[in-house]
Amino acid sequence: MSAALVIVKETRALIRDGRLWGLGLALALLLLAMLALGSQRQERAERERLDAENAARSQWDHQGDRNPHRAAHFGLYAFKPQSALAAVDPGIDALTGQALWLEPHKRNMAMYTPAADAAPTLGLGGLDPAFVLLALVPLLILVLGHGLVTQERESGTLRMLQACGARAGPLVLGKWLGLCAALGLVLGPALAVGIWVLAAQSGWSAVALLAALLLYVAVWAALAVLISALCHRTRSALLVLLALWVAAVFVVPRFGASMVERWMPVPTGEAFWSAIRHDIEEGLPGDGNARQRMSTFDAKLLSDHGVQRLDDLPFGANAKRRLFRDAYATKVYALHFDRLWQAQFQQQQRLRILTAVSPYALIRSVSSALAGTDLAHRRHFEDAAERYRERFTTLVDEWDVRATRGVTSAESRYAGDALWQSMPPWVYEPPGLGFALRAAWSDLLILCLWLAALLAGLGIRARRLKP
Amino acid sequence: MSALPSLNLWRAEGLRLRRQPLAWRALGALLAVLLAASTWAGLEARARHEAGVAHEVRQAERLREALQQFADAPPGPATAVATYQLGRGDLGLTRMAVGDGLALGVQRLKQLPTALKASLDSRHVDARSSGPLLNPLLTDTGLPDVPAVVALLLPLVALVLCTGLLQEEGEQGRLGLLRLQSRRGMGAWLVAALGWRWLALCVVAVLGTLPALLLGPGDPAVAGPWLTALLAFCALWVLLGGLLSLVSLSSAMALLAALGLWLLLTFIVPAALVWAAQREAPMPSRLAAIVAIRDAQQHSEDHEAQLARAWFDQHPDVAAHLPATWPASFVVRVLDQEQRLRPLLHRFDDSRARQAAFVERWAWLSPGLALVLHGERLAGVDTASHLRYLREVEAFENRWRDFLVPHVMNRSGITAEQLTGLPRFSGLPLRD
Numbered sequence: 001m002s003a004a005l006v007i008v009k010e011t012r013a014l015i016r017d018g019r020l021w022g023l024g025l026a027l028a029l030l031l032l033a034m035l036a037l038g039s040q041r042q043e044r045a046e047r048e049r050l051d052a053e054n055a056a057r058s059q060w061d062h063q064g065d066r067n068p069h070r071a072a073h074f075g076l077y078a079f080k081p082q083s084a085l086a087a088v089d090p091g092i093d094a095l096t097g098q099a100l101w102l103e104p105h106k107r108n109m110a111m112y113t114p115a116a117d118a119a120p121t122l123g124l125g126g127l128d129p130a131f132v133l134l135a136l137v138p139l140l141i142l143v144l145g146h147g148l149v150t151q152e153r154e155s156g157t158l159r160m161l162q163a164c165g166a167r168a169g170p171l172v173l174g175k176w177l178g179l180c181a182a183l184g185l186v187l188g189p190a191l192a193v194g195i196w197v198l199a200a201q202s203g204w205s206a207v208a209l210l211a212a213l214l215l216y217v218a219v220w221a222a223l224a225v226l227i228s229a230l231c232h233r234t235r236s237a238l239l240v241l242l243a244l245w246v247a248a249v250f251v252v253p254r255f256g257a258s259m260v261e262r263w264m265p266v267p268t269g270e271a272f273w274s275a276i277r278h279d280i281e282e283g284l285p286g287d288g289n290a291r292q293r294m295s296t297f298d299a300k301l302l303s304d305h306g307v308q309r310l311d312d313l314p315f316g317a318n319a320k321r322r323l324f325r326d327a328y329a330t331k332v333y334a335l336h337f338d339r340l341w342q343a344q345f346q347q348q349q350r351l352r353i354l355t356a357v358s359p360y361a362l363i364r365s366v367s368s369a370l371a372g373t374d375l376a377h378r379r380h381f382e383d384a385a386e387r388y389r390e391r392f393t394t395l396v397d398e399w400d401v402r403a404t405r406g407v408t409s410a411e412s413r414y415a416g417d418a419l420w421q422s423m424p425p426w427v428y429e430p431p432g433l434g435f436a437l438r439a440a441w442s443d444l445l446i447l448c449l450w451l452a453a454l455l456a457g458l459g460i461r462a463r464r465l466k467p
Numbered sequence: 468m469s470a471l472p473s474l475n476l477w478r479a480e481g482l483r484l485r486r487q488p489l490a491w492r493a494l495g496a497l498l499a500v501l502l503a504a505s506t507w508a509g510l511e512a513r514a515r516h517e518a519g520v521a522h523e524v525r526q527a528e529r530l531r532e533a534l535q536q537f538a539d540a541p542p543g544p545a546t547a548v549a550t551y552q553l554g555r556g557d558l559g560l561t562r563m564a565v566g567d568g569l570a571l572g573v574q575r576l577k578q579l580p581t582a583l584k585a586s587l588d589s590r591h592v593d594a595r596s597s598g599p600l601l602n603p604l605l606t607d608t609g610l611p612d613v614p615a616v617v618a619l620l621l622p623l624v625a626l627v628l629c630t631g632l633l634q635e636e637g638e639q640g641r642l643g644l645l646r647l648q649s650r651r652g653m654g655a656w657l658v659a660a661l662g663w664r665w666l667a668l669c670v671v672a673v674l675g676t677l678p679a680l681l682l683g684p685g686d687p688a689v690a691g692p693w694l695t696a697l698l699a700f701c702a703l704w705v706l707l708g709g710l711l712s713l714v715s716l717s718s719a720m721a722l723l724a725a726l727g728l729w730l731l732l733t734f735i736v737p738a739a740l741v742w743a744a745q746r747e748a749p750m751p752s753r754l755a756a757i758v759a760i761r762d763a764q765q766h767s768e769d770h771e772a773q774l775a776r777a778w779f780d781q782h783p784d785v786a787a788h789l790p791a792t793w794p795a796s797f798v799v800r801v802l803d804q805e806q807r808l809r810p811l812l813h814r815f816d817d818s819r820a821r822q823a824a825f826v827e828r829w830a831w832l833s834p835g836l837a838l839v840l841h842g843e844r845l846a847g848v849d850t851a852s853h854l855r856y857l858r859e860v861e862a863f864e865n866r867w868r869d870f871l872v873p874h875v876m877n878r879s880g881i882t883a884e885q886l887t888g889l890p891r892f893s894g895l896p897l898r899d
Contacts, residue, residue: 019723037742052754059761066768074764077757095578095603099757101594108594112753115578117815119744119822120850122618122839123574123611127738136730143723238722239489239627243496250619251500257609258507261602269582269596270557344602351605364608375604411792 006174007181014144014182023140024186027132031187034129035194038087049079052099053426061421068403068415069322072396075103078385078426080110083372084201085209088194089130089364091373094118100382102389102426104396105326107333110382124250129194133213134363135249138220141183142241145224148175149465150234159467168462172225176458179221204433209370215447216363222454223359229461253361256354264350266343272336279332290325297324311406318408319400326397330390337386341379348375352442359450362443369440372430376439380431392423470652472659480659484667490628494671497624501675504616505570509682512570516684519562529558530889538883546880551794553881554587554871561585561863561892563856566847567685568693574612575848577601581856585864585892587794587871589801591760591812613679614842617697618835619733621672622704626725628664629708631718632657638718657709665705672697689845696841703834736833740826748821751814763807767800774799778876785877795876802868809861816854823850859892866890 014020056077063071078100086093097110125131149172152158161171191210199206224241231237267275282289288296301313301320310317355361368374399419408414437444472480484490533553540546563581565572582598583590610616633653636642649656673694680690707728711721767774775791778799791799830837843849867890874881 023723048752048754052752052758055758056761059758059765063765064769070768074761074768079754092603092607095601095606097594098753101592106595109596111592111594113578114753116580117750117753117819118578119741119819120826120836120840120843121741122733122737122833122836123615124619124734125607126741127734131734139726139730143726147719234719235722236489238719239493242623242627242726243493246620246623253608254610255503257605257607261605261609262507266600266602269598269600272600273595340600344604347602348604351608361608375602378603411790411796 003170003174003177006171007178010148010175010178011181011185014178015185017144020144020182020186023143024183027136027140028187028190030136031129031132031190031194034127034132035087035197038090038129039084039197042082042084042087045082049081053077053079057425060423062417063420065413065416067410067413068396068400068419069104069319069410071415071420072104072393075101076388076392076423076426077101078381078388078428080378080381081428081430083205083430084198085205085371086373087129088133088198088209089367089371089373090126090128091368091371092375092378093373094126096378100385102385102392104322104393105329107330107337107386107389130364130367134216134360134367137183137187137217138249138360139245141179141217141220142224142238142245144182145175145179145221146228146238146241147234148179148225149228150231150237153232153467154234156467158465162465162467168465169459172229172458172462172465175228176218176222176225176455179225180218183217183221205370205372205436208433208437209367212363212366212370212444212447215444215451216359219359219447219451219454222451222458226454226457226461229458229465248358249360252358253355253364256351256358256361259354260347260351264343264347266340266347272340276332276336279336280329284332284335287328293328294321294325297321309406313406316401316404316408317406318410319397319404323394323397323401326393334386337382344375352446356446359447362447362450365443366440366447369436369443370433372436374439376435377431380435381428384428385426388426395423470654470658472655472662476649476655476659477662480656481663484660484663490664490667493624493627494667497620498671498675500620501613501616501672502678504610505613505676505679506682507610508570508573508613508679511573512679512683512685515565515569515573515576522560522562526558526560529556530886533558534883534886537881537886540880540882542879542882544878544880547875547878548794548880550871550874550880551587551798554867554875557584558889559585559864559867561860563853564847566845566852567689568680568683568842568845569685569847570679570683571614571693571842572612572846572848573683574610575843575846577606579848579853581853583857583860585860585867587798587801587868587875589760589804589808590864591808612839612842612846613676614839615835617672617676617700618838621668621701622707622729622733622835624671625664625668625701625704626708626711626722626729628668629661629705630711630725631721632660632709632712634712634716634718634721657712661705661709664708665701668701668705669698672701693842693845696838700834700838732833733835737836740829740832740836741822743829744822744825747825748818750818750822751811753815756811756815759811760804760808763804764800766807767803770803771796771800774803778802782873782876785873788876788878791876795878798872798875802872816857819850820854863890863892 060074060076063074066074079098080093080096082093094114096113098112098114100110101108149158152161162168191213195206195210223244227241227244228234228237231240280290283293287293298310298321301317302308302310305313307313310321313320351361352365365374369376396419399415403414536549537546540549561583563576563579565576577599580596580598582596584593586593611619633642636645645656646653676693676697677690680687680693708725711725711728714721714724716724772790775789775796776787779785779787779789788795790796826836827840830840840849844852870888870890871881874885
């Protein structure tokens with residue numbers, strides 16, 4: 001008996017099984033509804049972001065006459081754009097701030113996390129398309145696939161097949177492929193519609209997500225057939241698979257994350273900000289404290305220009321000193337923020353190791369990377385915003401250096417709309433597919449290893465399959 | 468025929484359950500997960516309590532340092548600036564008070580601002596939280612609170628134990644025999660079977676979650692209302708499993724129906740309630756609020772001189788120093804911004820309160836959600852408690868500013884003696 005025959009037989013059998021259509025269509029409809037809701041939410045959020053971005057920029061552009069430094073403190077805001085795929089997997093977006101305030105001297109953290117404003121929930125994550133695809137589709141696979149081998153055994157057909165000389169290898173392989181084909185039949189149209197709509201905006205990322213999902217479905221289908229081949233009773237197979245599903249989706253990733261948080265803590269806000277304050281005030285090793293650094297700089301300024309007082313300098317002394325001070329502060333901020341990001345990426349790495357036993361945890365990393373809602377994309381955005389902060393505050397101060405002489409009062413208003421409008425706009429270009437794949441390649445690789453291991457397991461089990 | 472089982476029936480069903488290895492494995496796995504989750508939560512709650520005590524000690528130290536700093540400071544502009552810096556500093560830090568059952572809601576705290584600072588600056592654009600810095604990835608995927616773990620897993624085990632009881636007997640050809648043997652009818656038999664399962668689940672749930680409350684810092688008496696809710700929750704799911712046993716389905720289909728019921732009540736109904744709550748009380752846009760905040764900042768910048776004059780008019784006891792310069796000019800601007808923005812910012816709290824009220828009103832549709840909300844109330848981290856904290860911080864900030872602003876505006880600063888009357892935040896019922 002060839003594997004092709006088994007595939008056709010299994011696909012036909014599953015198509016005749018009411019569960020495939022009942023549960024599969026219910027899931028497909030739920031997926032489409034979630035996708036529609038998610039897309040609607042994402043579009044609304046993008047509209048809101050664009051409105052706020054334009055309004056904040058317009059406020060900046062039309063401040064009127066101001067002291068340039070005080071205007072710089074009024075600042076600009078950076079808002080992270082959402083990709084179309086964020087409608088599928090919102091990732092960490094609900095737990096990160098929505099707006100970054102860009103101002104001189106200080107590097108801020110993003111403010112206003114949506115989770116803080118959310119209505120009370122169970123605390124198990126939202127019911128979004130990612131949950132339907134990554135958690136509920138495997139459940140459907142288990143429900144459909146748990147009895148594929150056990151039922152043959154319980155009804156005695158396995159013994160008959162073996163008596164007819166059918167080899168077990170093609171049999172289990174056919175069952176696996178048949179299950180995949182049946183799933184493709186019922187979920188394929190919903191997935192294709194969803195991805196087709198999203199691909200218009202997300203391009204190859206949507207296609208890559210579809211490919212990753214197919215790999216994921218294949219892993220769960222192989223697991224279902226393997227457990228079915230290992231168990232003697234259909235009910236036992238279902239219960240074992242159910243336990244594995246609960247462990248993979250809820251227990252392993254959540255315990256893993258909590259363990260990492262406890263074993264590799266990041267500093268508290270109080271410690272983080274006070275370390276930055278300390279390093280700016282007292283200086284990094286070998287740099288001297290802020291007062292010493294400033295007096296050395298002042299002395300050099302005075303001697304370079306052959307004057308005795310800052311007031312006599314032929315350019316804006318305050319702005320020149322601020323440029324020097326802020327360059328140092330930026331260096332300190334970069335150092336501490338880099339450390340914080342490194343700590344968070346190390347946590348992610350450790351989590352990856354701890355949760356490699358869960359295909360669900362792996363695919364979550366892949367899907368959030370492709371949707372641009374993972375940690376790596378967050379850092380990319382915040383780093384870009386920081387570079388822009390440095391640029392616009394430097395430009396304001398450089399103008400101030402040129403436009404004034406000596407020491408000026410912070411109360412005097414000598415800059416106007418022309419200066420504000422000359423600042424380059426904040427344009428954020430999200431990274432492409434290559435960046436997402438680099439962020440998630442190890443998860444994808446482990447997922448491939450999972451499939452290879454399960455298929456090898458199926459092969460080994462097939463050789464020992466007893467009726 | 469009485470539906471109450473006889474003693475022999477109780478014994479027989481107890482024996483049958485004892486001999487089901489699958490049931491013991493499911494119960495054992497549930498106990499292991501609950502024990503781990505609740506131990507974790509208990510330790511986290513204890514750590515938070517200790518951090519709270521350390522915070523109190525640090526605040527006392529900061530106050531001592533401030534008293535020393537101002538002891539020899541002569542009145543004048545420099546002391547006024549120092550007073551301003553003190554008013555923006557960490558002395559104004561607060562911590563949200565929590566309930567005795569903190570261990571039942573310690574994870575929820577991570578998503579809420581619970582360490583706000585009263586300040587002479589605007590708190591609403593402060594992007595430098597003193598609270599814990601959290602990796603959003605770990606917060607997103609980390610352990611939920613103990614009630615959520617119970618709400619997630621206990622129903623599954625209850626349904627595995629209770630669904631298909633009758634159907635299996637029928638499929639294995641024992642139903643007729645059972646009918647013959649059950650002198651008091653099948654009802655009594657089902658009551659005995661479900662009763663034992665309920666008891667087993669209760670023991671596991673109680674043993675599994677008690678460490679959270681015992682290890683946590685609160686009064687163990689909070690265990691009473693928690694355990695009552697837990698027993699009712701177990702009873703409900705056992706009952707649902709029992710009802711599914713009575714439906715004329717095969718045992719496999721009954722199990723699938725149970726799975727569907729679990730998905731519906733644990734995921735779909737809560738998500739639908741949240742969706743409906745958002746429609747009932749839409750949350751204003753935080754991004755639009757930023758634009759409003761900037762408008763208020765612009766307005767106060769444009770009217771700085773008038774604002775300072777108005778402030779001195781309202782405080783004739785403070786000698787007017789006009790035109791106001793930094794930091795006095797900044798302080799009046801912040802006060803003006805606050806006055807303009809509070810109604811807008813209260814709209815967020817109102818929406819949250821209305822959404823929470825909506826979800827609470829309909830939570831009975833999802834037993835798991837109802838259990839989680841009960842746990843949050845016992846932990847003191849429910850929406851109402853958090854909104855109360857926000858109001859307390861606001862009131863404290865008013866007192867803070869009323870006390871410090873005159874000392875900034877008078878260009879003399881505060882004295883050490885006056886500093887002893889610095890307002891304290893009173894919302895922290897910590898026990899040692």
